Amino acid sequence: MTSFTGITAVANATNEMAMFKQAMKEVAAHPEWMSSRQIERQRWNPYSMEGGSTCAISGENFAIVASDTRMTQNDINILTRDAEKIQILNDNIILTTSGFYGDVLQLKKVLQSRLHKYRFDYRSDMSVDLCAELLSRNLYYRRFFPYYTGAILAGIDEHGKGAVFSYDPIGCIERLGYSASGAAEPMIIPFLDCQIGHVTLSEGYERPELTLDRAISLMKDSFRGAAEREISTGDKIHLVIAEAGKPVVVKFLPLRED
Amino acid sequence: MFRNQYDGDVTVWSPQGRLHQVEYAVEAMKQGSATVGIKSETHAVIVALKRAQNDLSSHQKKVYEIDTHAGVSIAGLLSDGRILARYLQTECSSWRWDYKQAVPIKKLAESMQLKLQANTQYYGRRPFGVGILIAGYDKDGAHIIQTDPSAEVVSMHGTSIGARSQSARTYLERNVDNFEKSTPEQLIVHALLALRDTLPAEENLNAQNTSIGIVGKDSPFSLLEDAQVAVHLNQVSTHPRTTGGAAAAAAPGGAEPMQM
Amino acid sequence: MNAHDEVQRTLNPTCTGTSVIALQYKTGVVVLTDRVVSYGKMARYKNVSRQYKVNDNVLIAFGGDHADFHWLQNVIERQVLLWKRFDQDIGPKALHGYLTSLLYAKRCKMNPVWNTLVVAGVEEEEKNNKETSTPFIGVITQKGCAYQVKHIATGLGAFLLNQAVEDEWRKKGEDLSREEAEAVLRKSLELTLYHDCVADNEFEIGRVDATEGVVLGKEEKIIGDWSIAETNCQYE
Secondary structure (H helix, E strand, O other): HHHHHHHHHHHHHHHHHHHHHHHHHHHHHHHOOOOHHHHHHHHHOOOOOOOEEEEEEEEEEEEEEEEEEEEEEOOOOOEEEEEEEEEEEEEOEEEEEEEOOOHHHHHHHHHOOOHHHHHHHHHHOHHHHHHHHHHHHHHHHOOOOOOEEEEEEEOOOOOEEEEEEEOOOOOOOEOOOEEEEEOHHHHHHHHHHOOOOOOOOOOOOOOOOHHHHHHHHHHHHHHHHHHOOOOOOEEEEEEEEEEEOOEEEEEEEOOOOO | OOOOOOOOOOOOOOOOOOOHHHHHHHHHHHHHHOOEEEEEOEEEEEEEEEOOOOOOOOOOOOOEEOOOOOEEEEEOOOOHHHHHHHHHHHHHHHHHHHHHOOOOHHHHHHHHHHHHHOOOOOOOOOOOOEEHHHHEEEOEEEEEEEEEEOEEEEOEEEEEOOOOOOHHHHHHHHHHHHHHHOOOHHHHHHHHHHHHOOHHHHHOOOOOOOOEEEEEOOOEEEEOOOOHHHHHHHHHHHHOOOOOOOOOOOOOOOOOOOOO | OOOOHHHHOOOOOOEEEEEEEEEEEEEEEEEEEOOOOEEOOEEEEEOOOOOEOOOEEEEEEEEEEEHHHHHHHHHHHHHHHHHHHHOOOOOOHHHHHHHHHHHHHHHHHHOOOEEEEEEEOOOOHHHHOOOOOOOOHHHHHHHHEEEEOEEOOHHHHHHHHHHHHHHHHOOOOOOOOOHHHHHHHHHHEEEEEEEHOOOOOOEEEEEEOOEEEOOOOOEEEEOOOOOHHHOOOOOO
């Protein structure tokens, strides 16, 4: 028996050494003298916010999408005045996203790649309804490391009607008449609720159907209003108009630059 | 070609230094209905002859779009061809994923070559029984790439593979000087005339059995609709048929292979 | 992510470069970087170039961790060789796209490449066509946020200089000659020198031109005007 005790002693020593190393590592990662808040502050944050706002409005046979083109850093520094936040994925799907721009780019790339594959598999372009579902799944796929984006998908659906789908960062999806996301969302939504949703209009009053011209001017007003009061929104309106049976039209309109 | 003791597997050489299984695969390609590809300075065209099993069946699809700047046509086992077409499509996709640009056609040719060659060297594999023509347009201009089961991948001015394709190649060789300056329309007519030469005298091209794909400068790859095909076939029908598909077996190979 | 792995990652940069300033002119791009790499606030390495010539059409400049950029140079070199296999030179747009994916992927692994990159260049096929020639400047942050610009200042320069550079750019009608563009950069460097304590007065101006290709700059020096130190000292 005695011959074995030597080995046990060695084993114990190695074990102790391992435990010591483990303890050293733990202390390095969570130093006792640091509060959890200090540790949290030291943690590298994988997200950044580039600001800006986007909005989409649908009508009977059209959908219009707009965003500003400003990209900011810490809400105070303008990185560029010509950022692209709207992606025309195909003739009847338009994606617009605000939030962390790295995720915005990735999301756009994922969808473009899936649409490319769809075209080969089914010999036609994807419809906006399908793409809406696809986007929702893609967002939820990253449920525990989310795309920090407020996405809006708009376009002309299979029946030739305008469609707007609104998302939260983890893929909750809703088809709406109009939607906005980004920094000026809390300013644009109430305005559109009043003008398009007619939520403040008494019953019995006439609620005229939304025309394309009116939608465009409401859109311009939303952004001009937002640019007045919200600092990360401005520079230019990037306006995309999709009308059933017509090619997509892209326009740029000036906004205030301060 | 006869069955012999050296064709059990692709990895077995014959004493003459040949790989019989690979050669059989090339034969499979030669049995598929023909396809022709030619290019001008600015455009590349692929046309293909589609077969139908019988009068009740539809025609097999032979031309695929793989990206906005490239398409393929297939001769041989179509089921094998579809696998390769899909492979090329994923190659296009992944290049776009990495660089946000269309893949260079040379890159497609290289990937294709590596994929085909692997099936001629490893035990238990079967070479693809199919030949493919890739038509594409990139920074370097228009391209026609020809592949076959032996993993021979070459860039061509004009070429044809599949059943009786020798007749088409004869036509191409006679007219190769005209291709470079051709308009897209002229190019399609040339390709269709070459394709018509592969048919026996009693058959002819029609909108159902002919596929046309074209790609070029500032025009993305498009697979023409039946109605558009008919327009081009009308032009072709004004040219009288020559020898009615007498396959001249004398001339070796297709048009001059270019340097890759 | 394992809690103890944090030690193994660049969660804090070590030796860093500061601002990069780049500006588009008629037929190309000029890029200015100073020639110092700092360890914290110490000027640790002097006479270090922060620009890397990728090929005749593309030039990359970096701010941020120096070691990470060395690793990136190796990655880029391999990309250049890959493209050579297809007889192509990688263009600025393709490289910008590739590096965006790379930096984004690393960020998703919580192991960021601690660099802000400025990719400057001209596309090969646009070189020969003076009308459509559009010099390219692309920026990528360590988190994979990428965008294209006509003029840029990164790092502390983003706060100090972006507006100054933009004002000059607009004053000249968005169409500068090379000399004008370089003058703007020199003036900008002087500004950073006064305000950014890790900026250095030794610098270089590299450029990518449609006709000349990439021309790496020579080492230059400015002194600046320090007469203010005589009158306004808040130190003993």
